[in-house]
Amino acid sequence: MTTPHPTPYRPAAEPPPGTPGSARPPRWLPRALVMAVVAVFLGIFVWNAMGALEGLFVNVLIAVFIALALEPPTVWLVRQGWRRGLAAATTLLGSLVVVIVLIVLFGNLFVQQLVALAQSVPRLYAGLQTFVAERFDIVVPSSDNLLRQAIDEFGDDVASGALLVGTTLVGGLLATLTILLVSYYLLAAGPRFRVAVCGWLTPARQQEVLHLWEVTQGKVSDYIGSRVLLAAVSTVVTFVFLAILQTPYAVPLAVFVGVVSQFVPTIGAYLGGALPTMVALTAQGWPQAVAVLAFVIAYQQFENLYLAPKVSARALEMNAAVSLLVVLAFGAVFGVLGAFLALPVAATIQAVATTYFQRHELIESHMLHDPESVRGD
Known part of the structure; x- marks a missing residue:
């Protein structure tokens, strides 16, 4: 009779890594951690980089709109x-020459009138000081004391302010050169640039672009x-x-007011x-200056509330209220550049929406029409 041999002991196989009961992490975990760290540093x-290149992006955007306009x-x-x-x-340099001529003509006048106004400030302040003292019995500090106090408070910041102005001028010159060069390259390329872009797209996408x-x-x-x-x-009315x-x-x-x-x-x-x-203050006096200021404010209110929305809505096919809100919103978010480019950007977005979104027929409802006029006999 044969005695059976005992079955040898075999330890249970360890579960695969990453499964329940396994002490080892999944094989993909180290690679995922490395990729996550790389993604964080890349982000x-x-x-x-986006923050450092923000100024360059703005300059390129301005250049694109200049190229489109020219x-x-x-x-x-x-x-x-x-x-x-x-x-x-020719078109780019011609536009630049027109801008430079306007700056030279009106910049000289502006500086002359500013100097004349600065020279008349002590006399105007003395008159105001006398008026307040006689009417309200209030002693107003003299102009010499105010000037001495201003020098004591802000004299230390003159050097830093001059350095800041110099840096700003250099940066503005570089930005202007960048805008002019990019605008010229886009204008000179013309159809060749569009050919290069459309070469990467299908025929249907080319038509859309x-x-x-x-x-x-x-x-x-x-x-x-x-x-x-x-x-x-504005120029005609102001003149x-x-x-x-x-x-x-x-x-x-009048030309300066209209352009600016x-x-x-x-x-x-x-x-x-x-x-x-x-100019009215230095050449004529307070009554004429107040009249000019009142005219400027009144005309701007008329233009902002009636004339500009009508013209912008007709040129850009946009509702007058929408055009006003778009300018305010873009100006609040993107500053001066956003306010200037708000209407063409919004009108382009509106045109894109009408291209890709289908409009439907309207139902019959009294809410979609003004009521008919009812007059008594």
Whole structure:
């Protein structure tokens, strides 16, 4: 009789890594941790890079809108037989020359009137001091004491302020050169740039991109046209008022008000009205200066509430209330640049929405129409 051999003891197999009962982590965990650390550092790098390149992005955005605005005159010159590069340089440099001429003409006048106003400040302050002392029996500090106190408080900041101004001027010059170069390259490339973009897209996508490109270019051109129209109206109305008031330099002052009030967002209206007010104050007196200031405020209210929304809505096909809210919202979020580019950007977004979203027929409802007029016999 054979005795059976005992079965040898075999330890239970260890579960696979990462499964319940296993002491070892999953095989993918080290790789996932490494990828997570790399993603965090990459995110931090991209965030810092975006912050450092914010100014460059803004300059490129300005250059794109300048190129879109100058595309129609560039195309017109090309149709006349000009080469694309020469036409782009002519339109860009021509626009730059116009801006420089305006700055030289009105900058000199502005400085002269500012110096005259500064020289008249002590006399005006003395008159105000006498008026307050006689009417209200209040002693106002003399101008010498105020000047001495201002020097004691802010004299230490003069050097740092001068350094800041110098740095700002250098940065502004570099930003201007960047904008001009990018604008020229975009204008000179023209169709070749669109060909390079569309070469990466399918034919259907190419059609959409070219349509949106054309819509955006039309919106920007319409926006510039509306600004020019509003500047012309403001110039004429301001000239008529200054001529009636017999304020000196009526023609250049009117042009200055029209240009600055339309092409400098948010504060342009008040900055444009400051120069004729100072001229009237230094050349005529307080009553004329107050009259000019009241006219500037009244006309800006009329323009903001009635004229500008009508013109902007007609040029950009946008509701008047929506156009006003868009300017305020973009200005609050993105500052001066956002306020200036708010309407063309919003109109482009609206055009994109109408391209990709389908509109439906309206039902019959009394809520969609004004009631008919009912008059008694």
